Amino acid sequence: MYKKHHKQALMGNLPLFLDGTLNSNNRWVVLASLIPWDAVDELYSKNFTSNKGPKALPARVALGALIIQVKLNLSDIETVQQISENPYLQYFIGFDQYHKEEPFDSSMMTYFRKRLKLSDIKELDSLLHKLNHNNTEEKEPPSKDDDDKPQNKGKLIVDATCAPADVHYPTDLGLLNKARQKTELMIDILWKTRTNKENKIKPKAYRKKGRQVFIEIIKQKRPGKKKISQAICFQLNCLKRNLKSIDELSKHSDISNLGRRLYKDLLVIQTLYLQQQELYDEKKHSVADRIVSISQPHIRPIVRGKASAKTEFGAKISISLVDGWSFVDTISFDAYNEGTELQEQIKKYKEQFGYYPESVHADQIYRNRKNRIFCKELKIRLSGPRLGRPTKDEEKLIEQRQQEHVDNGVRNAVEGRFGVGKRRYSLDKIMTKLLGTSETVIALIFMVMNLDVIIHFWAMQLMRYSYVIETSCIAWSNCFRRIPITTID
Secondary structure, three states: EEEOOOOOOHHHHOOOOOOOOOOOOHHHHHHHOOOOHHHHHHHHHOOOOOOOOOOOOOHHHHHHHHHEEEEEEEHHHHHHHHHHHHHHHHOEEEOOOOOOOOOOOOOOOHHHHOOHHHHHHHHHHHHHHHHHHOOOOOOOOOOOOOOOOOOOOOEEEEEEEEEEEEOOOOHHHHHHHHHHHHHHHHHHHHHOOOOOOOOOOOOOHHHHHHHHHHHHHHHHOOOOOOHHHHHHHHHHHHHHHHHHHHHHHOOOHHHHHHHHHHHHHHHHHHHHHHHHHHHHHHHOOOOOOOOOOOOOOEEEEEEOOOOOOOEEEEEEEEEEEOOOOOEEEEOOOOOOOHHHHHHHHHHHHHHHHOOHHHEEOOOOOOOOOHHHHHHHHHOOEEEEOOOOOOOOOOOHHHHHHHHHHHHHHHHHHHHHHHHHHHHHHOOEEOOOOOHHHHHHHHHHHHHHHHEEEEEEEEHHHHHHHHHHHOOOOOOOHHHHOOOOOOOOO
């Protein structure tokens, strides 16, 4: 049975659903109590060296908006809209009253990411770990004497991954075609702003022919190597002619007319042309510091050898995982061997906790001879099979294999951390375009995951505490039920 309800209220007669108070157990209220906002304010204020100009937004607004964006996986515009609609989010960024209008423009998110640099996020994450670390044992100060034998404690898990950027899959032909189109736009701008109006013959660019050659190749499912090589040769010639025309036009027009962005693209395109010409002339497949994106020239190809993507384009990250807490050690857009960083990661562990780890759980690339000798001198057990032939003692062999199985299970924690970051917090596609802002977003993702660890820990403590109280109350009630009731005259 269904009964008709009342008509929907008009916008001017909307009922007031909120009673003016917030739930103290809400996740944003709890999260706001865990972050040291005074320390954030000190870090953020270093960006402002002058007392002139308009008043900047508080540091809590800046960091709070970035945390909301990462935690909810939102765009800049959607982040501002969510804050304007949700009173809990407004409390989280420091508002004492609810505001219906948007707190700031979405373009301010870029400035927030520029001001909160990678070093600031790392410092704040380290402070959060010191304030909320659940290890109650007293930490010994680091020993300055190298001859002292440290007491090893804890487990250190290390690994590396790639955080792909939001770029189109690069091909030589596609990059050259995009560079050709941008140089044609530069020629148009410089031609309109030239000072010498006597020469009315515009430099040739062969635009239609260049686009036609590109379209003919990309429409084919499997074009041959010869056709691709011919198309690349044509695009190189067009790009060479366009760069020469820009050089001639710059003599009669101010190069600043291109604007900041196009001038930056011009510098990148000049380097791109030299690299592609070298690859074509010498018939090579790789070149040092190869450019794979004109808009993001800092991105480099990272060969990972994974089944889904053998080569990824973005930043390479090395992290250390200790008791569920992720420490970001390195963020680099250049390919490097993560095995060379193990000794430095172990030293950072000693500085952080006051002692060396009892065991280090790492992938095969970390188990080189230098790292094995380094760990052996410090009495640190490095996971993985030992070098040499397997022992003939069956009991020892079974014990070693069981230990390897346990170590692999421990190392799965860091793989799970990467999986959460890529599936839940968009670590698999970094949407920012600048090098500094990309590093900030990557560090923020791991800091938000560490905050989730804190919240989960306190939630478990609260559940345990409530369970103890509940069982105690039940025990007391059962006890009172057994007491005989006597009447008093």
